[in-house]
Structures are given as structure tokens and as C-alpha cells.
Amino acid sequence: MDDKLTERKKKVLQALVDGYITSVEPISSGDIQEKYLPNVSTATIRSELSHLEEMGYLIKPHVSAGRVPSSKAYRYYVENFVEDELIDLEQLRKNITKKYDSVVEIVKDSAKIVSDVTNYTSMLMIANSDTLTIKDVKLLDMFDGTALVLIITDSGVIKDKEIKLPKIEDNYVEVANGLLSKSFAGKTLSQIVNSQVDLDSELKDFKQIFENVIEVLSEYKKSRDGQVFIEGADKIFEYPESKNYNNIKNFMTIVGRKDKLKTLMKDDGDIEFSIKIGAEDGEGLDNMALVSAKYHIKGKEVGQLGVIGPERMDYKKVLSVLKQLGKIIDNLDD
Amino acid sequence: MDDKLTERKKKVLQALVDGYITSVEPISSGDIQEKYLPNVSTATIRSELSHLEEMGYLIKPHVSAGRVPSSKAYRYYVENFVEDELIDLEQLRKNITKKYDSVVEIVKDSAKIVSDVTNYTSMLMIANSDTLTIKDVKLLDMFDGTALVLIITDSGVIKDKEIKLPKIEDNYVEVANGLLSKSFAGKTLSQIVNSQVDLDSELKDFKQIFENVIEVLSEYKKSRDGQVFIEGADKIFEYPESKNYNNIKNFMTIVGRKDKLKTLMKDDGDIEFSIKIGAEDGEGLDNMALVSAKYHIKGKEVGQLGVIGPERMDYKKVLSVLKQLGKIIDNLDD
DNA sequence: TGTTAGCACTCTATCCTTTCGACTGCTAAA
DNA sequence: TTTAGCAGTCGAAAGGATAGAGTGCTAACA
Numbered sequence: 001m002d003d004k005l006t007e008r009k010k011k012v013l014q015a016l017v018d019g020y021i022t023s024v025e026p027i028s029s030g031d032i033q034e035k036y037l038p039n040v041s042t043a044t045i046r047s048e049l050s051h052l053e054e055m056g057y058l059i060k061p062h063v064s065a066g067r068v069p070s071s072k073a074y075r076y077y078v079e080n081f082v083e084d085e086l087i088d089l090e091q092l093r094k095n096i097t098k099k100y101d102s103v104v105e106i107v108k109d110s111a112k113i114v115s116d117v118t119n120y121t122s123m124l125m126i127a128n129s130d131t132l133t134i135k136d137v138k139l140l141d142m143f144d145g146t147a148l149v150l151i152i153t154d155s156g157v158i159k160d161k162e163i164k165l166p167k168i169e170d171n172y173v174e175v176a177n178g179l180l181s182k183s184f185a186g187k188t189l190s191q192i193v194n195s196q197v198d199l200d201s202e203l204k205d206f207k208q209i210f211e212n213v214i215e216v217l218s219e220y221k222k223s224r225d226g227q228v229f230i231e232g233a234d235k236i237f238e239y240p241e242s243k244n245y246n247n248i249k250n251f252m253t254i255v256g257r258k259d260k261l262k263t264l265m266k267d268d269g270d271i272e273f274s275i276k277i278g279a280e281d282g283e284g285l286d287n288m289a290l291v292s293a294k295y296h297i298k299g300k301e302v303g304q305l306g307v308i309g310p311e312r313m314d315y316k317k318v319l320s321v322l323k324q325l326g327k328i329i330d331n332l333d334d
Numbered sequence: 335m336d337d338k339l340t341e342r343k344k345k346v347l348q349a350l351v352d353g354y355i356t357s358v359e360p361i362s363s364g365d366i367q368e369k370y371l372p373n374v375s376t377a378t379i380r381s382e383l384s385h386l387e388e389m390g391y392l393i394k395p396h397v398s399a400g401r402v403p404s405s406k407a408y409r410y411y412v413e414n415f416v417e418d419e420l421i422d423l424e425q426l427r428k429n430i431t432k433k434y435d436s437v438v439e440i441v442k443d444s445a446k447i448v449s450d451v452t453n454y455t456s457m458l459m460i461a462n463s464d465t466l467t468i469k470d471v472k473l474l475d476m477f478d479g480t481a482l483v484l485i486i487t488d489s490g491v492i493k494d495k496e497i498k499l500p501k502i503e504d505n506y507v508e509v510a511n512g513l514l515s516k517s518f519a520g521k522t523l524s525q526i527v528n529s530q531v532d533l534d535s536e537l538k539d540f541k542q543i544f545e546n547v548i549e550v551l552s553e554y555k556k557s558r559d560g561q562v563f564i565e566g567a568d569k570i571f572e573y574p575e576s577k578n579y580n581n582i583k584n585f586m587t588i589v590g591r592k593d594k595l596k597t598l599m600k601d602d603g604d605i606e607f608s609i610k611i612g613a614e615d616g617e618g619l620d621n622m623a624l625v626s627a628k629y630h631i632k633g634k635e636v637g638q639l640g641v642i643g644p645e646r647m648d649y650k651k652v653l654s655v656l657k658q659l660g661k662i663i664d665n666l667d668d
Numbered sequence: 669t670g671t672t673a674g675c676a677c678t679c680t681a682t683c684c685t686t687t688c689g690a691c692t693g694c695t696a697a698a
Numbered sequence: 699t700t701t702a703g704c705a706g707t708c709g710a711a712a713g714g715a716t717a718g719a720g721t722g723c724t725a726a727c728a
Contacts, residue, residue, distance in 0.1 A: 028691060041701050046692065064691045064708045105557075140474060140484070150474070150482070223439075233567070234590035237583045248582060249571050256568035362720055375672050380721065398679045398720045 010080070011036065012048045013057055017069045017077045021312045024240045026066035071278030074289065074311060078275055082315050084323065092117070092321070093328055106332070107295065107303055108229055110325055115232030118318050120309035121255060123292075125265050126227045127303045132189045137180040137213060141165070141173045149216045163212040176209050183210070184217075193218045226266075228258040241310050247287060254284065255308065265292045265304050273319070278311050287311050293322045296330045344414070345370065346382045347391055351403045351411045355646045358574045360400035405612030405645065408623065412609055412649050418657065419650045426451065426655070427662055440666070441629065441637055442563055444659055449566030452652050454643035455589060457626075459599050460561045461637045466523045471514040471547060475499070475507045483550045497546040510543050517544075518551075527552045560600075562592040575644050581621060588618065589642065599626045599638050607653070612645045621645050627656045630664045 005013070015036035019027040029042040029049060037045060049067055052058045057073040069077070095113050107124050115122040132153060140148040147165050165172070184192055193214065233255050241247045254260055264276060264283055276283065276290045291313075292306025305325070307318050339347065349370035353361040363379040371379060383401055386392045391407040403411070429447050441458050449456040466487060473481040481499050499506070518526055527548065567589050575581045588594055598610060598617055611623045625647075626640025639659070641652050 026691095030691080042691095043693095043701055043703095044699085047700090050693075060692090062691095062708055063693090063706090064689085066691070138474070140472070148484070148486075150484075152482075232590075234586045237586060243579065245577065245579065248579075249576075252568045252571060256566075360720095364720080376720095377672055377674095377722095378670085381671090384722075394721085396679055396720095397677085397722090398718085400720070 008037075008040075009048055009052060012045060013052060013069075013073060013076065014081050016049075016052075016058065016067060017073055017081070017312075020069055021314055024310075024312060026061055026068050028066035031066065069312070071280050071311065074277045074315075075280070078277070078315050082319060084320055087117070087317060087320050087324065092324055106297070106329065107305065108231075110295075110305060110329060111229060111231040114305060114307060114321055114325060115235060117321050118307055118309075118314070119235055119238065120307045120313060120318065121233050121235050122231045123255075123261055123265070123306045123308060124229045124231070125262060125304045125306075126224060127301050128190075128225045132224075134184050134187055134189060134192065134217075137184045137217075138177055139163075139165075139173050139180065139209070139213075147173060149213055151217060151220060163209070163216065165209075176206055179206055180210075180213060184213075189217060189221050189224075193221050226262050228261050230255055230258075235309075239310050241287065247310075250284075250286060251288065251308075254288065260284070261308075264290055265306055273322070274306075275315075289313055289315075291315070291318050291322065293326055295326055297332065298330065342371075342374075343382055343386060346379060347386060347403075347407060347410065348415050350383075350386075350392065350401060351407055351415070351646075354403055355648060358644075358646060360395055360402050362400035365400065403646070405614050408611045408645055408649075409614070412611070416649050416653060419654045421451070421651060421654050421658065426658060440631070440663065441639060442565075444629075444639060444663060445563060445565040448639060448641060448655055448659060449569060451655050452641055452643075452648070453569055453572065454641045454647060454652065455567050455569050456565045457589075457595055457599070457640050457642060458563045458565070459596060459638045459640075460558060461635050462524075462559045466558075467634075468518050468521055468523060468526065468551075471518045471551075472511055473497075473499075473507050473514065473543075473547075481507060483547055485551065485554060497543070497550065499543075510540055513540055514544075514547060518547075523551060523555050523558075527555050560596050562595050564589055564592075569643075573644050575621065581644075584618075584620060585622060585642075588622065594618070595642075598624055599640055607656070608640075609649075623647055623649075625649070625652050625656065627660055629660055631666065632664065 012032060015032045016027045019031055019035065029045040032045050032049075033040065033042050049058060052073075053060065053067065057070055057076065058067040059070050060067055092113060095109070107126070111122045111124040134151060134153060136152045138150045138152065140150055145165055147163060149163055233252070236242050236248060236251050242251075264285070265274065272294050274290075274292045276285055278289065279286050287310060288308060289311045290306055290308045292304050294301055295303050295305055305322065307313070307322070309318075346366060349366045350361045353365055353369065363376040363383060366379050366383075367374065367376050383392060386407075387394065387401065391404055391410065392401040393404050394401055426447060429443070441460070445456045445458040468485060468487060470486040472484045472486065474484055475481050479499055481497055483497055567586070570576050570582060570585050576585075594617075598619070599608065606628050608626045609623070610617065610619055610625075613620050621644060622642060623645045624640055624642045626638050628635055629637050629639050639656065641647070641656070643652075
């Protein structure tokens with residue numbers, strides 16, 4: 001039904017959003033005529049504007065101001081007018097060349113780049129452990145009655161924790177390692193943590209070890225699940241919106257509440273790109289918008305990277321940057 | 335020379351700073367009389383105030399406002415009037431009971447607590463590697479031509495990185511482990527990274543391994559040196575100062591520049607507590623103050639924890655919290 | 669000499685009014 | 699359906715008046 005917009009209405013709407021994104025000032029009929037529709041009179045444009053306003057796309061701050069896009073307008077704009085814009089991919093690629101130790105580092109770096117290139121605040125959320133596969137679990141004997149638990153994952157990350165060895169027999173650790181590998185290798189972190197391990201009665205001796213290891217894994221899961229990092233929170237001071245105290249406060253409050261960001265980024269099942277605009281979802285995103293994308297490394301989901309900024313953000317640029325960065329990361333030869 | 339202040343002047347100064355810290359409004363002669371010096375006339379207090387102003391302790395926003403403390407006044411206040419105030423230690427201790435995996439976690443948690451208790455933004459900087467001793471370095475054979483490098487430190491932290499094994503002989507890894515232990519155990523990270531290792535000619539085979547290991551250590555050093563974490567940056571919105579846009583901007587800019595924070599926290603040789611107030615040091619801390627303390631775990635320096643907030647912050651409370659937390663952390667039985 | 673009451677003076681914050689200009693919506697004509 | 703013209707609305711900026719808060723100064727007092 002939104003598509004019932006006539007061609008000219010579409011053009012007017014696009015002009016208005018474009019204009020507003022650039023100037024961050026209410027747009028008048030005259031502005032639109034000047035830059036986008038020189039062959040139509042302002043009176044005509046005015047009647048189109050008034051119609052678009054009735055339909056809920058536009059808002060008049062007051063009668064003698066121009067008009068400002070509503071969240072609905074941004075939504076329409078994103079869905080109909082935003083096409084891929086090629087931003088210098090090279091610039092991006094150049095910045096992600098060095099070797100990384102861990103996934104987190106890659107993505108953290110990416111977050112910084114996204115924030116710098118777009119000039120918005122970027123956020124990054126590590127994928128939760130449903131998608132994290134354990135390659136192996138090993139005990140490393142420290143020969144002092146303790147052992148280190150090593151968790152080896154697809155992406156080479158490991159995690160340590162010292163545990164006590166309950167029994168010292170020559171090949172104890174070796175046997176335990178075999179059992180651990182057999183039980184855990186290839187499973188996801190969630191599977192392991194949520195499962196019950198049944199040991200044969202003759203292997204009761206290893207029960208303690210297994211419990212310790214599972215505890216270590218569970219702590220790791222807890223510390224890793226849905227970590228959120230923020231980059232460039234101070235960018236907000238470069239927007240004209242920040243002249244208004246409430247906007248800053250609002251922004252900082254959202255950005256400071258990582259759990260909030262998590263839910264904002266999370267919910268969209270299989271969709272690769274998520275765009276939340278303004279108060280649409282009753283999520284407290286007034287005057288703000290959040291664009292986020294899922295990231296993969298060699299096909300495996302590793303997290304989400306997003307941008308949060310004013311509702312009138314430059315969606316073209318943001319989407320383009322996120323998309324391209326996504327490709328670059330996925331193709332990293334490690 | 336600052337001590338040339340008469341007793342009454344001291345009292346007036348303390349009253350004014352106390353009052354300002356509480357109300358964050360210019361303090362008048364009448365305010366001081368009312369709450370602190372009921373037996374002296376306002377005229378007398380006025381003349382004291384005017385004298386203190388001449389000496390650089392006070393500032394008059396304008397002629398018909400009261401007076402406001404200068405950075406010099408805060409400095410005097412901190413050095414002469416702040417005595418330890420006992421804030422409920424128990425509250426603090428309760429929050430730091432659970433077991434921690436790594437130093438970073440302890441101190442991160444502490445940062446959060448400090449921020450919550452003081453209601454200021456807290457920062458934490460991990461000590462640099464000069465103070466980090468390597469307990470052992472081990473290779474863990476993965477039996478696929480690669481090995482994991484494990485760095486074992488005093489505080490049980492380890493770090494992994496896969497490296498290639500250049501040669502597969504039965505006891506190769508074992509021998510390498512012996513050599514690595516001999517070369518690295520007990521040294522600090524800096525010592526290792528900055529040193530040249532000379533291998534006997536007959537051990538040339540291990541040269542590659544050593545180089546790889548040192549590279550891993552060096553990367554670890556880089557990633558760990560002087561990391562800065564911020565907790566509670568949004569606290570600023572609870573101060574009356576944040577009504578002023580420039581204050582917020584200033585604050586966020588400093589808090590966003592981690593390198594800046596690093597230098598601010600760093601320079602004070604052996605001093606345990608560092609207090610920087612306002613523009614004293616030309617560090618761009620206008621209207622702000624930064625209080626920081628060095629932290630130890632079992633006598634070993636692990637980092638610095640600090641609080642950044644408005645110049646008129648509650649120094650008593652902040653210093654008390656930092657001191658007590660310092661004791662608690664150092665005594666953690668692990 | 670130090671302290672004090674009294675008073676003139678200064679400056680801000682607030683409120684009101686006026687003016688200017690930016691846009692719009694409406695109407696009547698093309 | 700489009701357009702020119704115009705009246706009407708509203709906000710932002712500027713100016714003026716007023717009230718209130720505090721100070722500094724002076725002259726008297728202990």
C-alpha cells in the first residue's frame with residue numbers, strides 16, 4: 001500500500017529525506033523546488049507535501065517551518081531509495097591486512113574502522129556460544145598437582161584455568177585427555193554446558209575432572225556470551241543534534257546499557273541486515289537509528305557489527321560500509 | 335607558604351569548598367555564615383573571601399554571584415582537609431568474593447564497583463609488562479605439525495598462539511620445552527622481548543622456534559601494555575555540570591582518548607595516589623579532576639584504578655573507596 | 669586594629685513585548 | 699491539475715524593564 005505513492009510523491013519524499021540528511025534542518029517547498037524539481041511550482045510541491053504529511057511520512061515542527069521526515073519516511077527511504085554506493089573498498093581493505101590472533105581482535109578493529117569511516121558510533125557483539133564449536137579440550141599437566149584446562153576452538157582461541165588433579169597416576173592425564181576429546185570435540189559450547197555427561201562406572205575416577213572442566217567451560221561461556229564493544233561513542237558530539245541535551249543523554253544512556261544494545265541487535269532470526277529506526281519498535285530509540293549486520297568468518301557466524309546514530313543518518317554510506325566490510329572479513333586468508 | 339592562611343581563613347575556605355561540593359552553586363558570605371560561622375558577621379566573611387580571592391583560591395563568576403573554588407582551592411582542600419572517611423567496607427568486600435580467572439577480571443569488576451559506589455566514571459589501566467613475570471613458557475604439541483605456545487604468568491594468565499613446528503622428531507617438543515623454560519622462566523615480559531637470545535650452535539634447530547615464541551610474546555606484550563578500560567561513562571549525566579554542553583563534550587573527549595588517559599594516569603613515579611585537579615598541569619582537564627591509585631595483588635603491581643569526574647568531586651569519598659578497595663584486592667586469597 | 673551595620677552598586681535571570689522573516693494553506697484564475 | 703498571489707501563523711531574535719542576590723565600601727564601634 002505504501003507503493004501507492006505517485007512517482008512525483010516519491011521524488012518529493014526522496015528529496016526531502018536527502019535534503020534533511022544533509023542539512024539537518026526542516027526542508028521547505030522552496031528547498032525542494034530549487035534542488036530537485038525546478039520545473040514544478042512551490043505551490044504544487046506544497047500540496048504534495050501536505051498529502052505526504054497526511055499519510056504519516058512527514059512532520060511539521062511548526063506551521064512556519066519546513067517539514068521533517070518521520071520514522072516511516074526513513075523506513076520508506078531505506079527500502080526504496082538506498083542502493084549500494086561504492087565507497088573506496090581499498091581504503092577499508094588496507095586497514096585490515098595485518099595478521100590477527102583472535103576473532104575478537106579482527107572484529108574490534110573492524111568496529112573502529114566502521115566508526116571512523118562512517119563517523120557514527122559503532123558497536124560489535126560477539127556471537128553467542130551456540131555457534132562456537134569446540135575443537136578439543138586438553139589438560140596440561142603442570143606437575144605440581146594441578147593442570148591447566150585448555151579449550152581449543154575453531155578460531156584458535158583458547159581459554160585457561162587451573163584445576164586440581166585429584167589423583168596422580170602416571171598416565172592419568174593422558175587417559176583423561178582421551179576421554180575429554182571423545183566427549184567434547186566437535187560439540188558446541190552450549191551443547192556441552194547444557195548436557196549431562198554419563199561416565200561408565202569404571203571411569204568414576206574422572207568424574208571430578210569432568211565436573212571441573214565443565215565448570216571452566218561454563219564460565220567461559222558466561223564471560224564470552226554476547227559481549228558488546230563500543231567504538232567512537234564521542235562521535236555524537238559532531239552531530240548537530242547534540243546541541244540538544246536530551247538527545248545526548250538519550251544516546252549515552254542507550255549506548256551505556258549493553259544489555260539494551262544486545263536485545264536491539266539480536267532478535268532478527270535469519271535476516272542479515274537489521275535496521276531499526278526511531279521509536280518504531282518501542283525500543284526507546286527515539287530520534288536514533290541502529291543498523292547492524294551479521295558477520296561471518298569463513299562462513300561461520302562470529303558476531304554482529306552495527307552502527308548507531310541519529311535517525312537521519314546516511315544510510316547509503318552505512319549500509320555500503322557494513323556490506324563491504326562483511327565481504328572483506330569473510331574472505332580474510334588467515 | 336600556603337600555610338600562611340589564618341585559622342579562620344582555613345575555615346572559610348573549607349566551608350566554601352564543602353558547600354560548593356554539595357550544592358554546585360556559587361557560595362555567598364551568607365551561606366557560610368549560616369552553616370559554618372554563625373558568630374561572625376557576613377561583612378567579616380566577605381573580607382576574608384575577598385582576601386582568599388586575591389590569593390588565588392577563589393573565583394567570582396560575576397559580581398553579584400557568590401564565589402567558587404579555584405583548582406588551587408581544591409588542591410589545598412585535598413591536602414589539608416581530606417581525612418579518611420570510613421565508607422562501609424563490607425559493602426565493597428561483599429562484591430569481590432567470587433573467584434576470578436584473571437587479574438583483568440578482578441580489576442574490571444573493581445572498576446565497576448568504584449564507579450557505582452562513587453557515582454563517578456572509573457578507569458582502569460593494566461600495568462605494563464615491566465612488572466609482569468613469566469613463570470613458564472611451554473609448547474603444546476597438537477600432533478598435526480603445529481603447537482600452541484602457552485605463556486604462564488604469576489597470575490595464572492596464559493596466552494595462546496599456534497605456531498608451526500619445523501621438524502618432527504620424537505622428543506623435539508620436550509627438548510624445546512626444556513630450553514624455553516631455561517631461557518624464559520622468571521624473567522619479565524619486557525626483558526624477554528628486548529633481549530637477544532644466543533643459542534649454542536648445536537641447538538640451531540631450535541632457532542626458528544625461539545623466534546616464533548618471542549614473536550608471540552611480543553604480540554602479547556603489545557596487546558596487553560597499558561590497556562585502559564572505562565566504566566560508567568554515562569555517570570556524567572547525573573552531575574549538574576552536564577547542563578553545560580561544553581562540559582559534556584570536554585569530558586567525553588577526554589574519556590574517549592585512551593592514550594590521553596594513559597598519560598594522565600602514568601607519570602608519577604613512586605607515588606601511590608595521584609590527584610590531578612583542573613587545568614593545573616595543562617593537561618586539558620578543565621573543570622575535571624582525576625584521582626588514581628596503583629593496585630597490587632600480593633604485593634605485585636597490577637595496574638592503576640582511577641576516578642574521573644568534576645573538579646568539585648567528593649574527594650573524601652573517592653579517596654576512601656580507592657584506598658579500601660586497594661587493601662581488599664591486595665589481600666584476596668586466591 | 670579588627671569587626672560590624674548599612675547602603676549604594678552591579679550584574680544576572682526572567683519575563684514581556686516587538687519585530688522580522690520563513691513557510692504554509694487557501695483561493696481564484698489559467 | 700497547476701499556479702500566482704496573498705493572508706495568516708508561528709518561532710527566533712532583539713530590546714527593555716524588573717526583581718533579587720551579593721558584593722565592596724564607608725563610617726562607626728569595641
